[in-house]
Amino acid sequence: MRIDILTIFPGMFEGPFNHSIIKRAVEKGHAEIVIHNIRDYSTNKHRNVDDYVYGGSAGMVMMIQPIADCIDKLMAERVYNEIIFLTPDGQLLDQGLSNQLSLNENIIMLCGHYKGIDERIREHYITRELSIGDYVLSGGELAAAVLTDSILRLIPGVLSDETSALSDSFQDGLLSPPVYTRPSDYQGWKVPDVLLSGNEKEIKAWNYNKALERTRVRRPGMLGDNKQTDSQEL
Ligand code: ADE
Numbered sequence: 647m648r649i650d651i652l653t654i655f656p657g658m659f660e661g662p663f664n665h666s667i668i669k670r671a672v673e674k675g676h677a678e679i680v681i682h683n684i685r686d687y688s689t690n691k692h693r694n695v696d697d698y699v700y701g702g703s704a705g706m707v708m709m710i711q712p713i714a715d716c717i718d719k720l721m722a723e724r725v726y727n728e729i730i731f732l733t734p735d736g737q738l739l740d741q742g743l744s745n746q747l748s749l750n751e752n753i754i755m756l757c758g759h760y761k762g763i764d765e766r767i768r769e770h771y772i773t774r775e776l777s778i779g780d781y782v783l784s785g786g787e788l789a790a791a792v793l794t795d796s797i798l799r800l801i802p803g804v805l806s807d808e809t810s811a812l813s814d815s816f817q818d819g820l821l822s823p824p825v826y827t828r829p830s831d832y833q834g835w836k837v838p839d840v841l842l843s844g845n846e847k848e849i850k851a852w853n854y855n856k857a858l859e860r861t862r863v864r865r866p867g868m869l870g871d872n873k874q875t876d877s878q879e880l
């Protein structure tokens with residue numbers, strides 16, 4: 647998968663993209679991430695990327711020209727499945743959408759700033775508007791980094807043990823059960839006996855029931871009426 651990110655703060659991606667899963671996805675050849683500085687596309691002699699809002703309200707708006715030129719150049723080079731604008735008024739990102747997006751070949755992510763971007767970019771280029779949560783960030787960069795991480799870890803081969811993405815919270819409609827590692831007794835705080843029993847069937851049922859209980863308590867809205875949510879018998 648190729649992801650092109652359009653931003654006025656390219657440096658914001660250096661940290662998140664140079665570690666852990668995203669770094670590994672790129673190194674293993676599963677993903678190519680190209681960061682474009684929108685300012686490089688400005689034809690303005692001061693390299694401006696924003697201008698005053700028509701109609702007189704306060705704040706600045708990102709101009710069409712540098713963004714349009716950058717997207718046009720990319721679209722002339724390859725076909726894009728999605729051109730995504732990260733914005734707090736977009737569709738809320740969830741695991742199902744990340745799964746769907748992970749099947750794409752080429753994606754553009756556009757990060758907004760200031761008061762927003764000229765509406766005509768949204769009307770004529772953007773195929774999807776996404777929010778990572780009901781709060782306002784200073785720009786779309788952190789949201790684009792979150793979206794990139796959530797997509798890339800789902801590409802087969804990116805995680806060393808593929809099943810670990812499958813057992814993520816949300817992936818099967820449930821939150822993850824609690825997990826433990828050695829020692830089995832830390833100053834009297836004990837790991838549940840069943841997990842040390844070696845009985846695979848009992849361990850599976852315990853994990854399922856704990857996942858169900860955690861989902862019921864923390865995110866009851868995830869348990870729809872038609873979902874199989876009965877406790878597993880041992
Ligand atoms: N830009 C600013 N806030 C955002 C959010 N919550 N999600 C996506 N993009 C944003």
